[in-house]
Amino acid sequence: MSKKQTAPKKPKLVSSTPRPAREEAEAAIRTLLAWVGENPEREGLRDTPRRVIKAFDEYCAGYNMNAGDILAKTFSETGGYDGAVLVKHIEFESRCEHHLAPFLGKAHISYIPSGKIVGLSKIARLVDIYARRLQTQERLTSEITNALQKHLKPKGIAVMLEAEHFCMKVRGVHKDHAVTVTTRFTGEYQKDDDLREEFFAQVRG
Ligand SMILES: [Zn+2]
Known part of the structure; x- marks a missing residue:
């Protein structure tokens, strides 16, 4: 009686779309800094986007293994x-x-x-x-x-x-x-x- 239902396709765990450039990822961190109310251009934060993305390279190194x-x-x-x-x-x-x-x-x-x-x-x-x-x-x-x-x-x-x-x-x-x-x-x-x-x-x- 019941027709076979096709289950909705689950999205893959790892994206097949090309990764954004590193500069784009760093820009996203700058946006986040501004969003919390900070000035991303001040001395202490100027290099933070670069450091954060570098840290994420480490946190997420498993995707390349x-x-x-x-x-x-x-x-x-x-x-x-x-x-x-x-x-x-x-x-x-x-x-x-x-x-x-x-x-x-x-x-x-x-x-x-x-x-x-x-x-x-x-x-x-x-x-x-x-x-x-x-x-x-x-x-x-x-x-x-x-x-x-x-x-x-x-x-x-x-x-x-x-x-x-x-x-x-x-x-x-x-x-x-x-x-x-x-x-x-x-x-x-x-x-x-x-x-x-x-x-x-x-x-x-
Ligand atoms: Zn959690």
Whole structure:
């Protein structure tokens, strides 16, 4: 009876339209300075647009990085190791896409290899690829998980992120100590309660 409805197309996460020139981006910051009631031409602010856009180069460097490049090199000589590989307390800095405010925290990432392992620093770099973009913590958690799944195809993945959001600290609800925790599990971690418990215990330990 019901006709198949075609879902509205979701806009892509990354724009395909050409980026504006750096000067245009700097001009936008000058507009913002004037909008808050400042004089963008005064000495202390004259170079601010240039500095802000340069800082945004850093905040958003992840758009120019690719998880496939980072996870391309894997090793199969595991010596029969078949346990979980946990890298915990990986610090990250990201920006919330709703307010452009920083959110800072730690990622704890575990995977159970299925024959191939990856350099441990690559796990930390993977976090940066997605953290250095405009994000929600929820999507950041998923994107890290999905990239590991796609490139390593492990038997299971556990990803946990704990972060403090400055858009909750310095504006809005003004809650200075609230910590947001997100978790995602795949494969054996999804099926096995004990494995998940072990993950939580190791992260807390
Ligand atoms: Zn926010």
